[in-house]
Every structure is written in structure tokens, then in C-alpha cells.
Amino acid sequence: MELRTLRYFITVAELLNFSAAAENLKISQSAVSRQILLLEDELGVPLFDRVGRKVFLTQAGSELLDHAYEVQKGVSSLRSKAAEIVSGTHGVVRIGATPQTLETLLTPILTQFQKRLPEARILLVENGSAKLVQEVERGNIDLVVGALDGDHELESRPLFPLVVLVALPKDHRLRKRKSIEVAELSNEQLLLLRKDFMTRKLFDGACSVARVAPRVLIESASPHCLLALVQGGLGLAIIPSTVHLAKGHPPVVPLTQNGCRLGIQMRALWDPRRHVPPLVRSFIEDLAAYTKNKYPGSSFHVA
Numbered sequence: 001m002e003l004r005t006l007r008y009f010i011t012v013a014e015l016l017n018f019s020a021a022a023e024n025l026k027i028s029q030s031a032v033s034r035q036i037l038l039l040e041d042e043l044g045v046p047l048f049d050r051v052g053r054k055v056f057l058t059q060a061g062s063e064l065l066d067h068a069y070e071v072q073k074g075v076s077s078l079r080s081k082a083a084e085i086v087s088g089t090h091g092v093v094r095i096g097a098t099p100q101t102l103e104t105l106l107t108p109i110l111t112q113f114q115k116r117l118p119e120a121r122i123l124l125v126e127n128g129s130a131k132l133v134q135e136v137e138r139g140n141i142d143l144v145v146g147a148l149d150g151d152h153e154l155e156s157r158p159l160f161p162l163v164v165l166v167a168l169p170k171d172h173r174l175r176k177r178k179s180i181e182v183a184e185l186s187n188e189q190l191l192l193l194r195k196d197f198m199t200r201k202l203f204d205g206a207c208s209v210a211r212v213a214p215r216v217l218i219e220s221a222s223p224h225c226l227l228a229l230v231q232g233g234l235g236l237a238i239i240p241s242t243v244h245l246a247k248g249h250p251p252v253v254p255l256t257q258n259g260c261r262l263g264i265q266m267r268a269l270w271d272p273r274r275h276v277p278p279l280v281r282s283f284i285e286d287l288a289a290y291t292k293n294k295y296p297g298s299s300f301h302v303a
Contacts, residue, residue, distance in 0.1 A: 003075060006068055008035045009047065013065050016055045091279040094141040096125040096132035098197060100223050100243040101145055101266075104296035113286055120279055128196030128221070136271050142280045144269040145287065147198040156267040157284055160295035163241040163263040164202050164255045167230045175251040182206040182257050189235035190214050191226040199240040202264060206257045241297025242266070254300055261300070266291075 012021040012032065022029040040047050047061035057065065097106055102124060110122055125135065129146035136144050136154060147162055148154065166185070168175045174184070182203075192214070193200045200219075207214055217235050220226055226237035230250045238255065241263075245252060255262045268284045270276055 005035050005039050006071060008032055009039055010065065010068050010072065012036060012048070012055070013057055013061065013068075016057070018055065090119045091277055092121045092123055093143065093277075093280050093283050094123040094125065095283070096127060096135055096141045096144045097146060098128060098132075098240075098242070099126055099221065100240060101296075102126060104242055104244045105291070106145065109286055109290050112290075113283060116286075117279070117282070128194060129198040130196040130201070133269065136269060139271070139274055142270060142276070143283065145266065146269065147264045147266055148269055149198065149201060149264065153271070153273065154269045155272040156269045157288060159266045159268060159287060159291040160298070161241075161263050161300075162198070162266045163261055163297055163300040164199055164206075165239050165241055165243075165252045165297075165300070166255050167227055167237040167239055167250045167252050169230055169233045169236075170250060171233075172236070172251070174253070177253055179254045179256045179261065181210075181259075182255060182262070183210045183212055185214065185236065186212045188215065189217050191229050191235045191237040192216055192219050193223065193226070193238065193240075194219050194221050197221075197240075198264060199238060202262055203238045203255070206255070206262055210257065241300045244296070263300075266295075 008021070008025060011024055012018060015021050015024065018029050018032055018036075022032045025032065036047065043064070045060040045064075046058050047064065049056045049058055095106065106124070114120065114122070123141075125132065125141050127135075129144070129148075132141070132144040132146055133148065133152060133154065135141045137152075145159070148156055166174075166180050174180055192203065195201070195204070203214075206212075218226075218229065223237070223239045223243040226239060227243075227245075227250060229235065230237045237250075239252075268287050270280065270284075
């Protein structure tokens with residue numbers, strides 16, 4: 001059943017005149033009659049009684065007319081919703097980020113975005129960058145704000161540099177250093193993020209190059225948990241520069257390898273093989289504009 005056939009049925013039912021309906025629809029009367037006959041054949045019930053030159057709705061036709069109005073209304077609503085989505089003011093943006101990125105970067109941006117576009121809905125997914133990239137590739141989320149390594153088919157927009165930091169107990173011998181080499185951590189007890197976090201991937205890669213076998217006390221999904229353990233003197237934590245450092249936090253120093261600060265570019269990542277709604281592109285523009293002058297860890301720079 002085609003939508004135009006439904007429109008023909010409604011028009012004839014309202015006018016109860018095939019000639020008038022044809023004129024209203026701007027097609028021939030024979031075309032209207034043919035479409036109505038095809039519809040009756042498809043539904044298996046007569047929709048109109050033809051008595052002489054007069055036309056009347058059958059009981060089935062009268063009942064089905066109400067349903068036809070509902071379908072027409074639904075189609076109209078569907079078209080309106082599609083127009084809103086195309087306009088970039090309505091819809092859902094499904095965003096993935098690490099816990100620290102959600103806290104320090106996305107919170108202020110989302111607040112501004114919702115004020116500018118109050119009809120937009122935001123769905124947040126929290127995880128490590130590696131797993132979030134998989135979710136984008138599977139089509140479960142629209143956008144990841146994170147770091148990308150290796151070969152992927154994702155498209156991205158650079159936002160700001162992420163630096164790998166070392167948090168130390170306040171009485172640690174290295175606490176006043178401007179930077180710490182990866183090799184210097186070979187005998188230290190370490191507190192690390194899980195392996196699906198980009199900070200951990202960078203650190204593991206640097207350790208491999210430096211031939212350092214890290215002594216790991218704990219792995220966690222929470223940088224704040226690691227910082228609390230550092231405060232307790234249990235070891236040194238490897239954390240990203242995107243983490244919020246509260247007042248009284250442990251000393252934090254950039255991690256280097258051969259004199260270069262260890263880091264990577266944070267990006268907005270999406271799958272170009274899938275449709276990217278205007279609302280998502282609008283959010284990417286907001287991200288880029290915001291991080292041009294302000295971003296978490298802006299006091300640290302990748303050398």
C-alpha cells in the first residue's frame with residue numbers, strides 16, 4: 001500500500017465524489033477509480049457503495065477512514081520530526097568519554113549546548129577510550145571524545161593535547177622535579193588505570209621501549225581512586241592531564257621519554273561510514289570552539 005493511495009482514499013471519502021476528488025488531487029478520475037479498486041482488492045473489503053451517481057462509504061470504509069487519518073497523522077509527524085532533525089535543533093547525541101573527560105571537559109560544554117539547543121537530548125556513555133571506539137564502530141554511540149591510536153576507519157577532529165602525568169606522595173624524592181623519565185620508575189610501586197584507557201596504553205608502550213617492567217599495586221578505572229592511594233603513600237599514580245586535580249592534591253609531574261613529554265592528541269571521533277546527524281556535527285563544532293582556548297590540563301604541553 002502506497003501513501004498516495006491512502007491519500008486518494010481519504011479525499012474521496014471526504015468529498016464522496018470521484019470527479020471532485022480527482023480535481024482536488026489534480027489527476028484523472030479514471031486514475032482515482034483505479035487506485036481505489038486496487039486498495040479495495042488489497043484490503044479485501046469494499047470501501048464505497050456506488051448508487052447511481054452517488055457515492056457512500058461502506059461500514060468497513062467508515063471504520064477504516066479513522067485508521068487512515070491516524071496513519072496520515074503519523075506520517076505527518078514523522079516528516080516533521082525528520083525536518084527537526086535535519087535542522088540540527090532536535091534529536092539525540094550519544095557521546096562516549098572517559099570518566100575524567102566527562103567531569104572536566106564535557107560538563108561545561110554540555111551545559112552550554114543544552115542552553116543553546118534545549119530540544120536536544122544527550123546520552124552519555126562512560127568507559128575507556130579503546131572500548132568507546134568499538135562502540136562507535138558498532139553504531140551504538142555517535143561520538144567519542146578521546147584519544148585514538150592504531151589503525152581505525154574513524155574520522156576525527158583534533159581538540160587538545162593530553163599529557164601523561166605522575167602523581168607522587170608529598171614526601172617523595174622526585175616530587176620537585178619538572179619532569180620524570182619513564183626509566184626512573186623501574187623500582188617504584190605504581191598505581192595504574194586499566195589497560196583500556198589511553199593513558200595506560202601510552203605508559204605501557206613507553207615502558208616497553210625503555211625496557212621497564214612496572215611494579216603494579218593496583219589497576220583502576222578511577223583516576224581519583226589512584227590519587228587517594230597516592231595521598232596514603234601507597235605508590236605513584238600514572239594519570240591523564242584531563243583529570244580534575246582538587247585543592248591539596250599530590251604533586252603532579254609530566255612523564256617523559258628521552259626528554260619528550262609523553263602524550264597524545266585528544267579528538268572528537270566518529271564513523272564516517274554512518275550518517276552523522278547535524279546535531280552531532282553541531283556538538284563537534286562546540287567542542288572545537290571551547291577547547292581552542294580552554295581545556296583540562298592546559299598548563300601541560302606535549303614537547
